[in-house]
Amino acid sequence: MTPATEPDWYSRERAPGGKPRVLVIGAGVGGLSTGCYAQMSGARTRILEKHVLPGGCCTAWARDGYLFDYCIEWLIGTGTDNDAARIWRELGALDGKTVTNFESFNTVVGADGRSVTFYNDPDRLERHLLDLSPADARPIRSFCRDLRRFLDINLYPFLTPPPLRTARERLGLLRTVLPAFPLFWRTAATSMETFCGRLQDPLLRRAFPFIFFQDHEVFPLLPYLFNMAGAYHGNAGFPQGGSLGLSRSVEERYTSLGGRIDYRTRVERILVERDRAIGVELRDGTRRYADHIVSACDGHTTIYGLLGGRYTGPTVDRLYTEMLHEPELVYPGVVSAFVGLAGDVDAAVPHSTTYLLPPRDSAALPAVRQDSLVVQVRSRYCESFAPPGRSVLHCTYFSDFAYWQTLRHTDRRAYRARKLQVAEFVRMFLERHHPGIGERIEVIDVASPATMQRYTGNHRGSILGWKSFTPAEDLAKKLVNRDRMRLPGLSGFSMTGQWVGGGGLIRTASAGRFAAQFLCEEMGLTFRAEPSPGAGPWHRGKLGRLPQLEARPTHRPARGQT
Numbered sequence: 001m002t003p004a005t006e007p008d009w010y011s012r013e014r015a016p017g018g019k020p021r022v023l024v025i026g027a028g029v030g031g032l033s034t035g036c037y038a039q040m041s042g043a044r045t046r047i048l049e050k051h052v053l054p055g056g057c058c059t060a061w062a063r064d065g066y067l068f069d070y071c072i073e074w075l076i077g078t079g080t081d082n083d084a085a086r087i088w089r090e091l092g093a094l095d096g097k098t099v100t101n102f103e104s105f106n107t108v109v110g111a112d113g114r115s116v117t118f119y120n121d122p123d124r125l126e127r128h129l130l131d132l133s134p135a136d137a138r139p140i141r142s143f144c145r146d147l148r149r150f151l152d153i154n155l156y157p158f159l160t161p162p163p164l165r166t167a168r169e170r171l172g173l174l175r176t177v178l179p180a181f182p183l184f185w186r187t188a189a190t191s192m193e194t195f196c197g198r199l200q201d202p203l204l205r206r207a208f209p210f211i212f213f214q215d216h217e218v219f220p221l222l223p224y225l226f227n228m229a230g231a232y233h234g235n236a237g238f239p240q241g242g243s244l245g246l247s248r249s250v251e252e253r254y255t256s257l258g259g260r261i262d263y264r265t266r267v268e269r270i271l272v273e274r275d276r277a278i279g280v281e282l283r284d285g286t287r288r289y290a291d292h293i294v295s296a297c298d299g300h301t302t303i304y305g306l307l308g309g310r311y312t313g314p315t316v317d318r319l320y321t322e323m324l325h326e327p328e329l330v331y332p333g334v335v336s337a338f339v340g341l342a343g344d345v346d347a348a349v350p351h352s353t354t355y356l357l358p359p360r361d362s363a364a365l366p367a368v369r370q371d372s373l374v375v376q377v378r379s380r381y382c383e384s385f386a387p388p389g390r391s392v393l394h395c396t397y398f399s400d401f402a403y404w405q406t407l408r409h410t411d412r413r414a415y416r417a418r419k420l421q422v423a424e425f426v427r428m429f430l431e432r433h434h435p436g437i438g439e440r441i442e443v444i445d446v447a448s449p450a451t452m453q454r455y456t457g458n459h460r461g462s463i464l465g466w467k468s469f470t471p472a473e474d475l476a477k478k479l480v481n482r483d484r485m486r487l488p489g490l491s492g493f494s495m496t497g498q499w500v501g502g503g504g505l506i507r508t509a510s511a512g513r514f515a516a517q518f519l520c521e522e523m524g525l526t527f528r529a530e531p532s533p534g535a536g537p538w539h540r541g542k543l544g545r546l547p548q549l550e551a552r553p554t555h556r557p558a559r560g561q562t
Helices: 029-040 083-091 122-132 134-150 167-189 192-196 202-210 221-232 242-256 299-306 314-325 359-364 401-410 412-433 449-456 471-481 505-523
Strands: 021-025 044-048 060-063 066-069 104-109 115-119 236-239 260-262 267-273 276-282 287-289 292-295 333-342 352-356 372-377 390-399 441-447 493-495
Touching: 021 029, 021 276, 029 044, 029 083, 029 242, 029 505, 060 242, 066 242, 066 333, 066 390, 083 242, 083 505, 104 202, 104 221, 115 122, 115 202, 122 134, 122 202, 134 167, 134 221, 167 221, 192 202, 192 221, 202 352, 221 236, 236 242, 242 260, 267 299, 276 292, 292 505, 299 314, 314 471, 333 401, 333 412, 333 449, 359 412, 390 401, 390 412, 401 412, 401 449, 412 441, 493 505
Parallel strands: 021 044, 021 292, 044 260, 104 352, 292 493
Antiparallel strands: 060 066, 104 115, 267 276, 276 287, 333 390, 333 441, 352 372, 372 390
């Protein structure tokens, strides 16, 4: 795009009679969602993305014929007749796609080999847990009774930000919330740690926090029950095409609405004049102007990098100078080891398993945080993740960003050696649990939290931003409910994405919808949202050309190596 071909974006003044111009920084799901809804509502938008692909963290990469899918483990909104599903229909995210649903959320295996499977069906779950530990009948029946109650709740308040809800919307929300309020209050007030303290069986006591694969530490019971109930109803499945497939579908929806994404376009700073954002300056010195700027990239980068820290206040300062550095309030980074192997994985192996590691194994994994390793058979989620006759596993663990970033900056050789150490551990671990699998491994590809930050810009490689059910999330909600996604003292600007709306793809997509609604109020536009007309059956070609990421070194064991 040049001044000759797009003069309006290079001029401070909008063309006479032209539509309001909106520049969006970042083509992650939050930025794409903002662009889609702004286009539907009559604005003219451009998205500026530093990478070569859409999606941000919602991505994948190719290696030796395999597709390594990084983001989605389950997606809220894959069902029907709820507001989360409505957002994905409006964004075209699931057009023409089938959805894979599993009977269980996760299986947890203790260091002694005992295992527990967390089925989504409360009756089956109760029978299974009671077989494992009859002595824990009372807390088991209590958990499963609450899960049954959540099956009757259809509450996904993602359509309208609280300040803009009409009286009718508020009344409808109250009608849903009030009958279930005692259930919400009790399960939100009961931490998983407290619940586990009531269990006698050592495996169950350790395993329950790992229903969501990793231990989310600060979570109460509510999110576990809510998501398991959603999975029971088919509303927490896995869309064919996976993470990048979803991002590509929303990208297609955006461009079909007249939007445009400029890739390999890095914004260096946001231009401000008289406390109003008027445009952006790119790395090459080019300036582009608009009537409103939306930042859908990393929150810390936006506030202290693109804006130089000039527009803050008590809420922003506390979030980004205090809470951002408290590990219990921010999601950590993840080490990912993708494994491509010849042949199929035994059908008896669960689609997702968390292994609780003994001290010897924990000591062998660089910078492991929770003494656990998640192993998912990703080729069961989507057949196209592996070539015919082959399979993909994804092995992950929470890890310390500083450890990896320091190594990468000070000793590249040691950094690569640690990644090879992860690859070798994974090969050894899989062989121990599934004898014979080692000689079938064709490739192991390791990505660290430093990889995540390098390619997405997410602060310290955090996978989801602020942790839910924490004071940090409560403060971030003020940026939406009170500040309307604005920064103090700055007009013509708003923020969206996971650092504002919360982690998880549906909340990020919803945050983009919220940003567009606030934009429409400011610009005098009527907010519009309509379902995508559909893009036809999904096929492999929809993913487009995939990048070869920095996740190397790749571990390539020789045939027969064990």
